[in-house]
Structure formats: C-alpha cells, structure tokens
Amino acid sequence: xxxxxxxxxxxxxxxxxxxxxxxxxxxxxxxxxxxxxxxxxxxxxxxxxxxxxxxxxxxxxxxxxxxxxxxxxxxxxxxxxxxxxxxxxxxxxxxxxxxxxxxxxxxxxxxxxxxxxxxxxxxxxxxxxxxxxxxxxxxxxxxxxxxxxxxxxxxxxxxxxxxxxxxxxxxxxxxxxxxxxxxxxxxxxxxxxxxxxxxxxxxxxxxxxxxxxxxxxxxxxxxxxxxxxxxxxxxxxxxxxxxxxxxxxxxxxxxxxxxxxxxxxxxxxxxxxxxxxxxxxxxxxxxxxxxxxxxxxxxxxxxxxxxxxxxxxxxxxxxxxxxxxxxxxxxx
Ligand code: TYM
Numbered sequence: 001x002x003x004x005x006x007x008x009x010x011x012x013x014x015x016x017x018x019x020x021x022x023x024x025x026x027x028x029x030x031x032x033x034x035x036x037x038x039x040x041x042x043x044x045x046x047x048x049x050x051x052x053x054x055x056x057x058x059x060x061x062x063x064x065x066x067x068x069x070x071x072x073x074x075x076x077x078x079x080x081x082x083x084x085x086x087x088x089x090x091x092x093x094x095x096x097x098x099x100x101x102x103x104x105x106x107x108x109x110x111x112x113x114x115x116x117x118x119x120x121x122x123x124x125x126x127x128x129x130x131x132x133x134x135x136x137x138x139x140x141x142x143x144x145x146x147x148x149x150x151x152x153x154x155x156x157x158x159x160x161x162x163x164x165x166x167x168x169x170x171x172x173x174x175x176x177x178x179x180x181x182x183x184x185x186x187x188x189x190x191x192x193x194x195x196x197x198x199x200x201x202x203x204x205x206x207x208x209x210x211x212x213x214x215x216x217x218x219x220x221x222x223x224x225x226x227x228x229x230x231x232x233x234x235x236x237x238x239x240x241x242x243x244x245x246x247x248x249x250x251x252x253x254x255x256x257x258x259x260x261x262x263x264x265x266x267x268x269x270x271x272x273x274x275x276x277x278x279x280x281x282x283x284x285x286x287x288x289x290x291x292x293x294x295x296x297x298x299x300x301x302x303x304x305x306x307x308x309x310x311x312x313x314x315x316x317x318x319x320x321x322x323x324x325x326x327x328x329x330x331x332x
Contacts, residue, residue, distance in 0.1 A: 001033070001034055001035040002034050002035070002142040002143065003034060003035040003036070003037070003139060003140060003141050003142050003143075003173075004027075004030050004034045004035070004036050004037070004141055004142065004143045004144065004145055004178065005036075005037040005038070005039075005135065005136055005139045005141035005144060005175075006023060006027055006037075006038055006039075006144055006145050006146055007038070007039045007040070007041040007044070007081065007132070007135055008023065008024065008038075008039075008040060008041065008062060008066070009040075009041055009044055009045050009062075010040050010041075010042055010045050010055065010058040010059040010061070010062040011045075011058060011062070011198055012054060012058055013198075013208055013210065014061070014065065014208045014209045014210030014211070014290075015062070015065050015208075015209050015210075016196055016197070016198060016201075016206055016207055016208055016209065017186055017196060017207035017209065017247070017279075018147065018185075018186035018195060018196035018197065019147075019209075020069065020209060021183040021186050021246075021247065021250055022146070022147030022148070022180075022183050022184060022185065022186055023145055023146050023147055024066065024069050025069070025183070025250070026145040026178065026180065027066075027069075027071060027076070027145055028069055028070035028071060030143075030145055030178075031071065031072060031075040031076040032075065034142075034143070036075070036076035036077065037076070037077045037079075037139050037141070037311060037314070038066065038071060038076055038077070038078050038079075039078070039079050039080060039081045039084075039135070039311070040059055040062040040063055040066070040079075040080050040081065041081045041135070042055065042059050042080055042081050042082045043081045043082055043087060043088065043131060044081070044128060044131060044132070045058075045059075046124065047122055047124040047125040047128050048116075048122075048125065059080060060294065060297065060300060061290075061294065063078065063080070063293070063300055063303070063304065064290045064291075064293035064294045064300065065209065065210075065286075065290050066078060067289070067290075067293050067300075067303070068286050068287075068289035068290040068292075068293060069286065073303045073306065073307065077307050077310045077311050078303060078304070078307045079304060079307030079308045079310075079311045080304055080307075080308065081135070083304065083307075083308035083311075083312075084138075084308055084311045084312050084315050086138055086312065086315035086316055086318070086319045087131065087134055087135055087138065087315070088131075089134075089319055090134035090137065090138055090315075090318070090319055090322060091127075091130060091131040091133075091134040093134070093322060093323075093326065094130045094131075094133045094134045094137075094160055095127055095130050097160050097163055097164060098127075098130050098133075098156075098160060102156070102159075103126060103127065103129065103130065106129045106152060106153070106156070107152060108128075108129070108149065108152070108153070109125060109126055109128065109129065112125060112199075113125060113126070115199070129152075129153045129156055130156075130160075132150075132153050132156075132157070133153070133156055133157045133160050133161075136154070136157045136175050137157065137160075137161055137172045137173075137175075137318070138314070138315040138318045138319065139311075139314055139315065139318070140172065140173040140314075140318060141173065141175045142173060142175060142176065143175060143176050143177075143178040144157075144175050144176070144177055144178060145178040145179075146177060146178070146179060147179065147183075147184055147185060147186075147195075148179055148184040148185040148195075149185070149195060150177070150179075151177050151179060154175060154176075154177040157175055158174050158175065161173070161174050161175075162174065164322070164325075168325040168326060169325050171318075171321055171322055171325055172318075172322075182246045182249060182250060182256070183246060183247075183250055186243065186246070186247065187239060187240075187243040188200070188201045188202060188205035188206065189204065189205040189206075189207065189219055189220065189222075189223040189224065189240075189243070190202045190204050190205030190223070190224050191205055191224065192224060192239035192240040192242075192243050193239060204219055204222065205219070205223075205224075206219075207219055207220070207279070209283055209286055209287075210283075210286075210287055210290060211283075213279075213280040213283050213284050213287070216276075216279050216280065216283055217276040217277075217279065217280050218276075220244075220272055220275050220276040220279055221269075221272045221273065221276050223240060223243075223244060223272060224240045225238075225240040225241050225244070225268045225272075226238055226240055226241065229267060229268065231245070231259075231260060231263040231264075231266065231268065231271055232260060233245050233246075233256045233257075233260060241268065241271070244271055244272065244275055245259055245260070245271070247275060247279075248271070248274065248275045248278060251275075251278045251279070251282055252278060259271075
C-alpha cells in the first residue's frame with residue numbers, strides 16, 4: 001500500500017469548511033486504500049503564542065473532530081506531533097540543509113509574518129515549512145493530501161529530500177502533493193477572491209464546522225454571488241457562484257455539470273437554499289459526534305497513545321538511517 005501523511009493545526013473553536021473539503025475529507029477516503037498517517041501538529045501551533053490550557057483543549061478538540069469526520073483508528077494512524085520527538089529531531093537536520101533565501105521565499109511565511117510585524121514574528125514561524133518537510137519525510141510518504149496553500153511546502157520537501165539523497169545517499173522518498181482540483185481552494189463566502197481561513201476571512205464568510213447549524217445556514221444563504229443571475233461554473237468571472245457549486249458538488253456527490261443543468265433557469269437563491277440544507281445535514285451529526293468523543297477523554301487518549309506508538313516505530317527507523325548517513329556517532 002502506498003503511504004500518505006498529512007497534518008492539521010489545533011485551532012481554537014473548530015475546523016472550517018476549507019479544512020474539511022480541502023484536506024480532511026480526502027484523509028477519510030485515503031485510509032481505505034493507503035497506509036495512512038494523520039497528525040495534529042501542535043509543534044507547528046506554537047509558532048504563534050498559545051495559552052497552555054487552550055492548546056491542550058484545542059488539541060483534544062482537533063482529534064475529536066478528525067474522528068467525527070470519519071477517521072478510524074483501526075484504518076489509519078492518528079497521533080499528536082509532539083508525542084513523536086523525531087519530528088523536532090529531523091526538523092533540525094532539515095534546517096541545516098535549507099538555504100536562508102530558500103526559506104525566505106515561502107509565501108505562507110511572508111503572508112503570516114507581514115500581518116504580525118517583524119518583532120512578533122518568531123524564528124519558529126520562519127522555519128515552520130522546514131519542520132513540515134521533516135513531518136513528511138519521516139514517514140517516507142508517497143502522497144500528501146492537502147489544500148492548494150500547502151503546495152509550495154511539498155515542493156520544498158521534494159527539494160530537500162533530493163538534496164539529502166544526492167549528498168548522503170538514497171534515504172528519503174520524494175512525496176507528491178495530493179490536491180483535488182475542485183476543493184483544493186475553498187473561498188470566503190463574503191469575499192470569493194480570498195481563500196477561507198481563520199485569520200483572513202470575514203466572520204460571515206467563514207464556515208466553522210462546530211457553529212450552530214442555524215448560523216451556518218444563514219451564512220450560506222447570504223453568500224456573495226454577482227449581479228448576473230446565471231448559475232454556471234466559471235471561477236474567473238463568477239467566483240462566488242463557482243465556490244458554492246464546488247461545495248455543493250462535493251457534499252452531494254453530484255458533478256458540477258449536473259448541478260448546472262439542475263439549476264438552469266433558476267435564481268441564485270435556489271442554489272443557496274439547497275446548499276444551506278446540505279450544510280446543515282452535514283454539520284448536525286458532525287457536531288454531535290465531536291461532542292461524543294470529547295465526552296470520553298479516556299478513549300481519545302488511548303487512541304492517541306496507540307497512534308504515537310505506531311508512528312514512532314516508523315519515524316525512529318527513518319531518523320536512525322538519516323543520522324547514520326550524516327555521520328553521527330551511534331549512541332550505543
Ligand atoms: P492547516 O492546519 O492550516 O490546514 C489544514 C488543511 O486544510 C487545508 N485548507 C484548505 N483547503 C482548501 N481551501 C481552504 N480555504 C483551506 N484552508 C485550509 C490546508 O491546505 C491543509 O491541508 N502546514 C499545515 C499543517 C502541516 C502539514 C504537515 C500538512 C504540518 N505538517 C505535513 C501536511 C503534511 C497547515 O498549517 O495546515
């Protein structure tokens with residue numbers, strides 16, 4: 001079985017629709033066909049200030065949501081990044097292979113740091129993509145299911161893997177991004193020119209999966225479209241409508257072309273009302289399943305303990321090989 005690996009940050013509140021459609025939904029599907037490793041990346045989370053109690057709660061909440069979304073600990077390895085110390089260890093090695101200029105070209109860093117100002121931006125945020133490289137290479141992942149915004153980090157992963165392999169001998173698998181065309185980038189419902197995100201979206205344009213379903217339905221019904229009335233998939237001229245069509249297509253399993261036909265001659269309101277209902281149908285059970293996992297922290301912790309053990313077995317082997325190639329003296 002080919003291997004996949006991916007990660008998600010433990011954010012406050014809940015995952016948003018972009019996280020789910022762009023990444024987590026694919027994680028669920030891939031656990032059936034791949035040897036799958038998925039983690040909550042708490043080491044990445046501390047690149048910005050975190051309150052300890054909140055971080056702990058948000059990490060549990062992230063795991064509960066992943067289980068509610070359909071990850072099955074019998075079908076995949078689900079773990080928390082800080083439980084596997086090899087991430088930080090290989091991260092250091094990768095830092096020493098990365099050019100300063102190369103790291104400076106990462107667009108996500110440029111976006112995030114420009115919003116914070118240089119005094120509040122940490123060196124951790126700067127080397128964040130390099131830690132992500134280590135995350136992926138430790139598991140010799142063949143594919144990495146993510147949204148479009150992570151593509152550059154996977155390219156960096158390939159570059160560093162090649163660099164290590166050519167200098168020190170074949171060690172790491174070169175991973176491919178696994179990004180779906182339709183949902184690789186879900187847009188803000190109020191401003192379809194920007195991606196949906198916790199930091200950049202307007203509150204009304206951001207669909208949080210754990211919001212009251214009524215709030216979600218309202219956000220969908222008041223999504224921005226355009227002054228035209230035709231329901232047609234055209235991301236350049238009709239980004240708002242196209243975003244809604246992509247979301248609806250994924251939630252219903254109907255191809256976009258079929259939806260276009262269904263809505264021929266209808267107004268935007270029809271599409272929005274239907275999509276609001278589809279969203280409510282999705283988030284209502286998702287919310288209660290998440291709550292169910294949160295109510296049972298012992299089960300959650302035991303899932304994570306098993307996950308960490310399985311992950312460590314793989315990560316430790318890769319790290320030992322890398323250390324040996326580098327020329328570190330064995331500890332024994
Ligand atoms: P994070 O936590 O920001 O986002 C988790 C996943 O959600 C995707 N995503 C989106 N997809 C479509 N449309 C959107 N609007 C949207 N917003 C977010 C992201 O692309 C991501 O796949 N650096 C990563 C976490 C990470 C990781 C890794 C991923 C750490 N190590 C190793 C893969 C492999 C991040 O911050 O994702």
